[in-house]
Amino acid sequence: MADIERKNTTPLISLITVNYNQAVVTCDLLESTRQLTYPNFEIIVVDNGSVEDPTERIKAGNYPHVRIIVSPENLGFSGGNNLGIQQAKGDYFFLLNNDTIVTPDLLEQLIKPFFQESTIGVCCPKIRYYDEPDVIQYAGYYPLNKYTGRTWAIGLMEPDQGQYDRAEPTHFAHGAAMLVSREVLDRVGSLDDSFFLYYEELDWSMRIRKAGYQIYYQPEALIYHRESMSVGKQNPMKVYYHTRNRLWFMRRNVETLPLLVFYTYYFGLALPKALLQYTLRWQPDYLKAVSDAVIWNLKHKVTETHSEGKPSPVAKPFDAMLTN
Template sequence: MEPHLQPLVSIIALNYNQTNVTCEFLESTKLLTYRNFETIVVDNGSTVNPTEQMNAGKYPNLKILLSEKNLGFTGGNNLGMQHAKGDFIFIVNNDTEVTPDLIERLLEPFFKDDKIGVVCPKIRFFHHPNVIQYAGFHKMNLLTGRTGAVGSREEDKGQYDGEGPTHCAHGAAMMVKREVLDKVGMFADKFFIYYEESDWSARIIRAGYTIYYNGKGLIYHKESITMGKESAIKAYYHTRNRILYMRRNTNKLQLTSFLLFFTFFTFPKSVLKYTVKGQFEHLKSFLRGTFWNVTNSSYSTI
């Protein structure tokens, strides 16, 4: 595909009781210099219907999909992708603000290499606008089941302005070629939230595609630089999906090593931490997340 063809881009963002924040994101899209796009906002069962407020903003080519319940990050984005018409799908958090040339920057690598399936921009913290959140991901540590973002919390001095393959896409901002959806499928719904982009990235890479980082593209994310205190629900999904990711994306030897590490290091450490801090709801969530993988021993690899 040639750059001058200006392919249709479908921008997908989720809204859950954050209509004002979502409208701030939509306002930022008015500044995009690339104009051949549609925007799909999936409302994940908010207590107040956001349609009237969003339509009042007169955002171009906006489609609002209302879900009766919270489908999570996976289900909400999957619903949006089912309705998307674009040649490329830009999955983006509603608590971000785009920069004017972002779409062009994200599309550039696709025109150079047919094997590129996903492109992500540099992500900086909105409230600390010169501090990096993401400039690619390090390789997943198959012993611990954890990874980290390249450049995380570093001051941006241009050290990550380059481009190249990376190990994982970031769910806050990822441009996906439609061909990938057709051949790999969408997010695995069972993740709901957390580790879903890691799982999808692993499947995309196994299908022969490259996950790519383009540091010339930039987006600002309103997530706190300190990430705040871990909630009990986050403890549940992080624990559950960390194990689930490893079950789906490792061989028997790698999985055995991880389970030994989790059993003899992570499990006792986490139980002790939550007990000492008196975080008994967190402890219950951690245990629920762990034993979910025992009671749900069968799973699909797609």
């Protein structure tokens, strides 16, 4: 991979986006890609089992560089992107949410750090909100709090006044926009399908950093994001996957003692608080979503390998409940 980079300053970038019942939104993204000035890229649209096949609508737009892959079933964010990766030809893979709008020099700015530092594995742009274009959504991530299972995006909801305009390593990539090298995929593997939706990029970031690569924030690259268009601002599906995958992520990535503290905090405070709120508002679908999420974790044991065959944490104390 290093040889490719030295010989070619414009390696092929495969831009991969996943569509799920949002053909109009996806076409808005594709329309914005017409302004990209990088000379060597392809676009792969993966349709994730939408009710209506978007192929004809996308083809009617006559978008350059676009290939369409139609999955008969919804593979989730992880599975949809992985399907696109399998079909991509690029030296780099740019996983981009379909509810984003790109800026002209986005790809040039994202690829630049890879030529400057060989340990960079993933590069993410600055992200602002589409509806509030001067407000930041992502300018890197703070470290994970191993005792609460929480982290926050740097600059979240702050007006962009240039306060986060320094390019630097960060702790996690943002799932809405991640440029990753083929070398990283070959060594670390792709997104883990078990997450389906939410936390998959945090898990991937942990694996990538453990393999010795940096996650990098590049403020000279910019996109605009229409947040949460696929599943809405709040609904039972979102509650289910946030609850399920927060537990799953912690079980896979945190050592025994901090994990025990997390269990105490989560089951003693965070989860009862959420259940109380859903009860007082009488949201039975939300209560069921939380219950199903916990039961899923009880039934699934963290093994020695990921689905791609890459190293994974060994079973944690929570898993012992399966054998009692």
